[in-house]
Amino acid sequence: xxxxxxxxxxxxxxxxxxxxxxxxxxxxxxxxxxxxxxxxxxxxxxxxxxxxxxxxxxxxxxxxxxxxxxxxxxxxxxxxxxxxxxxxxxxxxxxxxxxxxxxxxxxxxxxxxxxxxxxxxxxxxxxxxxxxxxxxxxxxxxxxxxxxxxxxxxxxxxxxxxxxxxxxxxxxxxxxxxxxxxxxxxxxxxxxxxxxxxxxxxxxxxxx
Numbered sequence: 001x002x003x004x005x006x007x008x009x010x011x012x013x014x015x016x017x018x019x020x021x022x023x024x025x026x027x028x029x030x031x032x033x034x035x036x037x038x039x040x041x042x043x044x045x046x047x048x049x050x051x052x053x054x055x056x057x058x059x060x061x062x063x064x065x066x067x068x069x070x071x072x073x074x075x076x077x078x079x080x081x082x083x084x085x086x087x088x089x090x091x092x093x094x095x096x097x098x099x100x101x102x103x104x105x106x107x108x109x110x111x112x113x114x115x116x117x118x119x120x121x122x123x124x125x126x127x128x129x130x131x132x133x134x135x136x137x138x139x140x141x142x143x144x145x146x147x148x149x150x151x152x153x154x155x156x157x158x159x160x161x162x163x164x165x166x167x168x169x170x171x172x173x174x175x176x177x178x179x180x181x182x183x184x185x186x187x188x189x190x191x192x193x194x195x196x197x198x199x200x201x202x203x204x205x206x207x208x
Contacts, residue, residue, distance in 0.1 A: 056205035063197050067096045068113050073136070078206050089199030090190045097188045100127065101135035103145050106173055107182040108164035109157060124151040139184050146181030170194070 050058070064074045081091035096102065101110075101117040104125055110116030117135045119125060125132060126146050127139065139145060147157060161180055169175045170192050174183045 053205075056201045059198055059201040060205055063093075063096070063195075063199070063202060066113075066195065066197075067099065067102060068117060069096070075206070078202070087190075089203045092202065093190065093193050093195070093197075093199055094188050095138070097193055098138050098140075098184075099135060100125065100132060100137040100139055100145070103139050103173065103182065103184065106170055107145065107175060108161050108167050108169070109147060109180070111160050115156075115160070119151075119157065124148055124154065124157065141184055141186050143184045144181055145184070146179065152180055 060074075064071065069077070077095050078088075078092055081095055082088045084091045097106075101113055101120050104110055104116035104120060105113045109125070110119055120135045120137075121133055123131050123133050124147060126148050127137065128144055131148060147161075151157060157180075161177075164175060164177060169182065170188065172184065172186050172188045172192050174185050176182070
């Protein structure tokens with residue numbers, strides 16, 4: 001499975017804003033954007049004029065990096081969103097939000113989407129009582145996402161889940177703190193997806 005293995009702080013600096021790819025570390029003074037608020041590389045501090053295409057490209061790259069999705073898979077998600085009824089941009093975000101690794105992250109079972117993906121890949125997560133180790137697995141309304149019984153004692157998972165009240169969960173997920181599980185109540189709507197992105201720019205980019 002292809003994935004980015006470089007410094008994630010470079011990704012935030014390239015987009016010019018925090019993408020919160022490192023969880024709690026992004027709120028501290030060690031955050032790369034706080035320390036060097038300019039693009040990486042020797043020409044990062046130059047002022048450049050961005051074209052309309054560049055604005056669209058940056059928006060697409062930002063969303064792709066937030067969810068940790070490679071280009072080929074992201075394009076597949078877009079065409080699937082375009083085939084569905086409704087607004088393409090909103091469908092795209094709903095598909096990304098419905099990934100299992102993102103649901104695990106939203107349940108605070110991981111401090112970041114990267115860590116949540118790690119827990120899924122290592123078999124710590126169950127969907128409807130069955131182990132699922134595919135991060136891109138699409139959850140559906142009614143699915144129950146929980147930690148495997150033997151994994152509930154893992155210190156790191158307990159530490160992450162202890163912050164669920166402070167972080168909160170989106171309204172389309174119902175959390176059960178006692179059993180360390182969440183129930184997907186409905187398909188996420190655009191109003192329930194708290195991301196500062198302009199998905200229409202991505203639609204315009206792929207429509208060229």
